[in-house]
């Protein structure tokens with residue numbers, strides 16, 4: 136387990152427990168995310184991953200324990216522009232959905248500029264920069280529903296990036312995305328992490344691919360079974376988590392890390 140100075144932490148979760156009605160979902164979770172790290176959060180279906188994310192985003196209140204974001208207790212935290220979020224259902228637009236890529240990305244600024252205000256030149260520049268970062272500038276006038284799952288995913292990342300967040304939280308973002316787009320997606324995340332120094336929290340089922348890109352791994356199944364460097368993470372850590380032998384397929388990414 137890590138020891139950190141407070142300043143180096145983007146997220147600090149202390150002894151958090153949560154239940155829906157009588158059903159305990161999270162028990163005594165202690166988890167820290169260092170600034171600049173790339174944490175992969177894995178766990179079986181129903182293990183509490185999304186619930187933990189909802190707690191981090193202030194959408195659910197834990198029964199016990201405390202959460203701090205950038206050294207501020209969640210109850211007092213107001214700098215939500217520092218937090219970018221890409222949800223599980225982000226890439227589910229139907230063909231013909233009447234909104235352009237540019238408009239989708241501009242939605243990431245609504246919290247700041249308000250729905251009915253016009254975007255000023257600075258905002259437009261931010262939108263273009265976010266589209267550029269994810270390699271989707273050429274698609275800005277296309278309808279979001281006409282794009283592939285992988286391309287839509289990039290647009291939703293641009294939407295989360297447009298307010299220059301310090302941490303990006305992604306909840307199972309590769310569901311429904313084909314495998315070659317998944318590789319591109321992980322490369323994009325690695326770039327954002329290493330070149331732009333954005334802290335990343337990625338919730339995924341994609342254990343084999345994920346471990347070769349992330350710096351840290353957390354395994355959750357109601358309690359935290361493993362939390363540490365991805366280098367120290369072994370298949371045996373997963374067997375205890377999933378209750379049976381799990382084969383981790385090691386992919387060769389041509390030295391992505």
Ligand SMILES: Nc1ncnc2c1ncn2[C@@H]1O[C@H](COP(=O)(O)OP(=O)(O)OP(=O)(O)O)[C@@H](O)[C@H]1O
Pocket residue numbers: 155160178179180181182183184185186187
């Ligand atoms: N709003 C809710 N009301 C009651 N129970 C819920 C609610 N949301 C989730 N649960 C239950 O809480 C448990 C944890 O759910 P959660 O969505 O956090 O898990 P998860 O690890 O994200 O799962 P998955 O990988 O399938 O998305 C599950 O048993 C789920 O059925």
